Amino acid sequence: MKYTILFALFLSFSSINGQTKKVTRLDGSEVSSAEIDKTVKRLMDAANVQGLNLAILNNKKTVFIKSYGFKNKPDNTLLNTSTIVYAASFSKAVFGYLVMKLVEEKIIDLDKPIYKYLKKPIPDYEYFSDLKNDDRWKLITPRMCLSHTSGLPNVRWFNPKSDEMDSLGVIKIYFAPGEKYAYSGEGFKLLQLAVEEITQKNIDELAQEKIFKPLRMTRTGYIWHDSFGDDNVAVGHMNNGAIDSKKKRKEPVAGGSLVTTMADYARFIENVMQQKGIKKSMYKEMLSPQITIHSKTQFPPITEETTTENDAIHLSYGLGWGLLDCQYGKAFFKEGNGGAWKNYNINFIDKGTSIIIMINSENGEKIFQELIETIIGNTCIPWRWQNYIPYNNKVDK
Numbered sequence: 187m188k189y190t191i192l193f194a195l196f197l198s199f200s201s202i203n204g205q206t207k208k209v210t211r212l213d214g215s216e217v218s219s220a221e222i223d224k225t226v227k228r229l230m231d232a233a234n235v236q237g238l239n240l241a242i243l244n245n246k247k248t249v250f251i252k253s254y255g256f257k258n259k260p261d262n263t264l265l266n267t268s269t270i271v272y273a274a275s276f277s278k279a280v281f282g283y284l285v286m287k288l289v290e291e292k293i294i295d296l297d298k299p300i301y302k303y304l305k306k307p308i309p310d311y312e313y314f315s316d317l318k319n320d321d322r323w324k325l326i327t328p329r330m331c332l333s334h335t336s337g338l339p340n341v342r343w344f345n346p347k348s349d350e351m352d353s354l355g356v357i358k359i360y361f362a363p364g365e366k367y368a369y370s371g372e373g374f375k376l377l378q379l380a381v382e383e384i385t386q387k388n389i390d391e392l393a394q395e396k397i398f399k400p401l402r403m404t405r406t407g408y409i410w411h412d413s414f415g416d417d418n419v420a421v422g423h424m425n426n427g428a429i430d431s432k433k434k435r436k437e438p439v440a441g442g443s444l445v446t447t448m449a450d451y452a453r454f455i456e457n458v459m460q461q462k463g464i465k466k467s468m469y470k471e472m473l474s475p476q477i478t479i480h481s482k483t484q485f486p487p488i489t490e491e492t493t494t495e496n497d498a499i500h501l502s503y504g505l506g507w508g509l510l511d512c513q514y515g516k517a518f519f520k521e522g523n524g525g526a527w528k529n530y531n532i533n534f535i536d537k538g539t540s541i542i543i544m545i546n547s548e549n550g551e552k553i554f555q556e557l558i559e560t561i562i563g564n565t566c567i568p569w570r571w572q573n574y575i576p577y578n579n580k581v582d583k
Contacts, residue, residue, distance in 0.1 A: 209242050215563075219250060232553075232577055233553045234425075235255070235549050235552075235553060237265040237423070237546045237547060238543065238550070239252075239271065239448035239543070240253075241451075241541070242540065243452075243455065243539060245538045246459040246460045246540075248456060251449065253266045253448060257546070258429075260429065268449055269419065270405055270445050270447055271527065272527040273451065273522055273529060274442055275521060275523065275524075276444055277440060277442050277522075278371075278442075279520040280397065281377075282505050282506015283464070286468045286471065288384075289468060290465055299325065300327060300377065300379075303384050304380060311379065314357060316356050325364070327363075328377050330364050330373065331370070331374055331376055332506050333476035333503045334373060334503055335367055336370050336373035338376065339358065339360065339487065340372065341372065342355040343355045348486055349485055349486040367478075368487040368488050368489075370487065375439065388408075388409075390409045397454070398450075401450075402453065403450035405446065405450055406444070406445065406447070406454075407445060408438030408439065408440070409438050410445065421526075422525055422546045423526050423546060423548065424548050425549065432527075458533070459538065472504055473504045473509065473516075474509075478500075479496065479501045479508075479571075480492040483571055484571055495570075501568055512565065514534050515536025517532055517565075522544075528547065528548070529544045530543045552576055552577035
């Protein structure tokens with residue numbers, strides 16, 4: 187089969203110089219690069235996944251980084267670790283880190299109400315004008331936005347109680363700010379408004395200055411840069427055969443416009459795992475529980491259904507990152523989901539182990555559990571809460 191032949195050829199030429207031949211799992215056992223390749227190929231074939239990027243950190247350093255399959259299957263072009271992909275909500279983790287740099291520089295205070303940073307009341311901004319009859323906007327702080335406790339919906343064009351399209355796109359505050367967790371991209375957009383007014387720079391300019399350039403993330407941005415070029419950019423593959431080509435954004439969106447490469451994003455995760463770039467006290471704040479999560483599932487975000495099944499792993503949210511605690515110690519994670527783009531990253535702080543997955547296939551989430559558990563071990567990731575249902579439907583009920 188053409189796909190299998192191409193895949194084998196790609197594997198034979200895509201190894202990274204100096205890359206370790208073995209990866210250490212969370213339990214101390216080892217898995218060889220050949221075994222990883224075999225696992226990835228099997229799962230991609232089984233679930234019809236067209237392209238996949240994978241990076242693994244041991245001792246807080248990248249020891250395995252590789253691309254598999256296609257950046258554009260109809261064009262028969264292959265993915266590599268410098269291919270630009272859509273990062274989706276990985277954007278929020280990077281923005282959380284950026285805000286912590288601003289906190290360290292005393293440019294912003296996590297607990298000062300956002301409206302106090304703005305030139306006019308929040309409802310006077312057209313985007314947030316729906317809030318004019320609800321004074322609770324005065325209570326929302328940067329901490330609430332980063333921990334998804336603002337009470338705002340995720341995306342205004344989706345009903346937050348059903349996740350179905352909502353053509354009216356009304357923004358409401360659904361509960362008292364700070365009361366509970368509910369994933370909210372609109373909360374990040376509100377904080378972005380404040381950050382940009384305070385600094386008089388857009389968040390891409392800030393991120394380039396404070397994160398991307400220092401870390402040599404030359405193919406990463408919240409907007410499209412001409413320097414990226416057009417010849418090594420991935421498309422997404424939908425199950426109906428449609429191709430999802432992300433637009434080249436000119437306006438940055440803190441919650442979801444980031445584009446990057448696997449090589450670049452692995453550098454960012456190394457930096458965070460090694461606690462570089464900001465003070466240890468800022469890392470402690472960023473990766474400390476701000477709110478315990480009791481929602482039965484993460485989406486739809488506005489729900490009254492609760493559960494205690496994740497109490498054992500202390501499922502909670504920090505500032506830009508989800509948090510949990512299991513037999514391997516504390517971990518922080520972030521997912522990214524947008525159409526055909528499926529990303530996941532989890533980092534076990536005490537073990538120094540991370541895994542980053544970036545997939546350009548609508549089926550990508552269906553292999554997350556088996557891929558992660560085969561390569562780094564039986565984690566305590568709340569699969570059901572994240573609604574990651576395996577391709578073979580073997581999921582706890």
